Amino acid sequence: MTASWTGTLAIPEPGDGIPPTAPEAIDAALATLRERAPVWIDTDVPARLALLEELVDDTLASAPAWATAAAAAKGIRSDSPLMGEDWISGPVMVLRNLRLLQRSLGQIVETGRPQPPSLEVAANGQVVARVFPSDTVDQLMFPQFTGEIRLRPDVPLDRAEARIGRIHREGTVSEPTVALVLGAGNVSSIGPMDALYELFARNRVVLLKMNPVNAHLGPHVAAAFQPLVREGFLRIVYGGAEVGRHLTDHPEVDTIHVTGSDKTYDAIVFGTGEAGARRKAAGERRLDKPVTAELGNVSPVIVVPGPWNDKDLAFHGDNIASMLVNNGGFNCIAARVVVQHRQWAKRRKLLDAVRDSLRGAEPRVPYYPGAVDRWRQFTDAHPSAEWFGDAPDDDHPDRLPFTLIPDLDAHTIDDVAFTTEAFCGVFGEVALDAPRSVADYLEAAVAFCNDTLWGTLSASLLVHPDSLKDPEIANAVERAIDRLRYGSVVVNHWSAVPYGMVSTTWGAYPGAEPTDIQSGTGVVHNTYLLEDVEKTVVRGPFRPPMKPVWFHTHRGAAKLAPKLARLVATGERRQVPGILWQAVRG
Structure with missing residues (x-):
């Protein structure tokens, strides 16, 4: 439909x-x-x-x-x-x-x-500001994460510094x-x-x-x-x-x-x-x-094929599921379309890992108005949708299952799952054909996200570090990051991470016309007060040493969060060991 x-x-x-x-x-x-x-x-x-x-x-x-x-x-x-x-x-x-x-x-x-931390000209001539990590606490709490703000290509370094x-x-x-x-x-x-x-x-x-x-x-x-x-x-x-x-x-x-x-x-x-x-x-x-x-976004998660083992699949099953489950799916950057390579042998295994994670997700009250009606529009359009929990009925209007729509048809470019933000606990999966190479698949994935999916706010790519040892794939990943027309592009993690970093920018990719505003115009956060922004790029480890606190499977988030608030407010580093211990236990 x-x-x-x-x-x-x-x-x-x-x-x-x-x-x-x-x-x-x-x-x-x-x-x-x-x-x-x-x-x-x-x-x-x-x-x-x-x-x-x-x-x-x-x-x-x-x-x-x-x-x-x-x-x-x-x-x-x-x-x-x-x-x-x-x-x-x-x-x-x-x-x-x-x-x-x-x-x-x-x-x-x-x-x-x-x-x-740095403001310099990249090899392609673009001015890039490294804004995360900015101190030792950032490094300890988010090991191996980096965040950078890329300015618009026509902005010279002296203008960036002056503004x-x-x-x-x-x-x-x-x-x-x-x-x-x-x-x-x-x-x-x-x-x-x-x-x-x-x-x-x-x-x-x-x-x-x-x-x-x-x-x-x-x-x-x-x-x-x-x-x-x-x-x-x-x-x-x-x-x-x-x-x-x-x-x-x-x-x-x-x-x-x-x-x-x-x-x-x-x-x-x-x-x-x-x-x-x-x-x-x-x-x-x-x-x-x-x-x-x-504004809103049909947020993509591009999965790059690679030598994923069972632990990798389980971790990213939780990773992808958490991108939907957080806040019950009522996020403008909830994952909405998982993009996969049809020829990847582990495509189905990754989907099964996502399903396993969704089965264990705590049921959520559909507190946001109209959620049940929006869910029904998507599930009516896609009878193959899989529910993880009980559907609403007259006796139980306050329940809503997390829902996966697998095997979407990439050629149906006006599919509701591609053009419309559900703003509830629904997402889909689509496979793209690229039988010759992973690089060809990435080219197709970028074109699909840019040209078919509605919105320009944020996107994620998941890529195994061993895949990056292949120069062709590594170059294709960098081209994808460069070419994705999104205000934030995040490698290996939820594309909401720049929102939480705060030193990064948050907002749509520039250039939308008022008559087709997509995900909006302008940026916020941006605490280093940079101007002429093109996009934020965040990179994180494929499997970090600590379970991210935004994972729905994090058992200690309720105990950890108040401690994080005090650490952020006071900067008292003596709190860090206890917080790290709680974080590692996950």
Whole structure:
């Protein structure tokens, strides 16, 4: 069955939660921000560093209640290892963002600009900034992982150096600006971190609208960010689409950043209904305000054939399954299509390893609105879909099985699994023919991902180190990394890893037109404050010495996550041995 549309399927608003903020309260919040915008611009780097220190303390203090509330709303049992999930994707990420911003601003005070571990010209002439690992703790916690930001090919080194962190340099002129951040409803760190980027990378005061799905976390974010609220640099409001329209059209809002679906972006930029469709078709924007966005993605996982043994297959069965299972599949970078070489003898064994992992996954409550309807659209389209758990019924509407659709047809380019983001616990597998060589397969895989799959946010490649000993395959892998049109490309791990690194950029591949926005425009995180970004590339070991904490099979994540929060907040290295011991036990 083919798709009726592309992008992210419709997501209804929840019917309860924190009441919408009244229009007069919104007007008052924006008036305060307008008044304080010049003050923020005049706040020097030492004063911003002091604010960041306060923010670290308050976020750490708010973390237990924040993470507990997030997990409870998703139906996670208090004794489940999954309790670690919302610690890590919430306050731990925010704490890391704050500390990395502190580092960059401290380097501006000391040297005049942020100092990534390296900023140099690669052999192809492209400027590359190595941004991970940035210290000994990174090396200990993520051994053999590296992260780099590649700038656009036409950017020379002297321009890169001149523009890095420039808004904080003496003599730089910024206009007082009020930014609207429309927060995401799935991962609780997204809205706060988007707000931090507007404040510290773009020099704008922020009105953050919480998404109705996780509006219950707004008070926890407000407590964590109390120093910014106190100074009038941040305001938090609540409401759904109606409040969103009031805000996007408000004359006191200068710029907009949204994390959500392409349909939300279209509604903001072109409008809704027939009039919106006509504007989009004609390329006529409804608003002339700048709009940046991080949207959905049909995220691919490209498997490179190689001499995988049984342990390799088991590890990457968990690896691939975890890319779907995390957060119940309600992630814009959940794995959606596993791409394999039809001629690889171990293709079926890898699929069996994924199935084994899914069978052991803890059932999840489909907390995100409309999940059951979206799941049914995919399973109705693909009767061969395999369920790992019980399907919803009238007596049990609050259950949803993780679902694999194997053997998708690569030639059916308008298949719903290729064109549409399910935003629930569904993914598929497709095999590509390339009988002559692995290099030919990689060429075909890149073309398939770039030209058939919807979205430009992130992609993964899994490649055995022994495969890279073959120069032809090694060259083909590097060509694939270069040519994949995604904002992040990750080798051997989930393509969400750059989101968690924070020093890397997070956002779509540049160049999307507003009329075909795909995964969005602009970047966030990027704590070294680089400009002119093309993509982030992260590489990790094929089988790391410690089980990644984001694996759904990690038994100690709930105990490990609060310790990670304290380590990130305090930097106390004496905590590292205990954390490593817990991590190794996995």
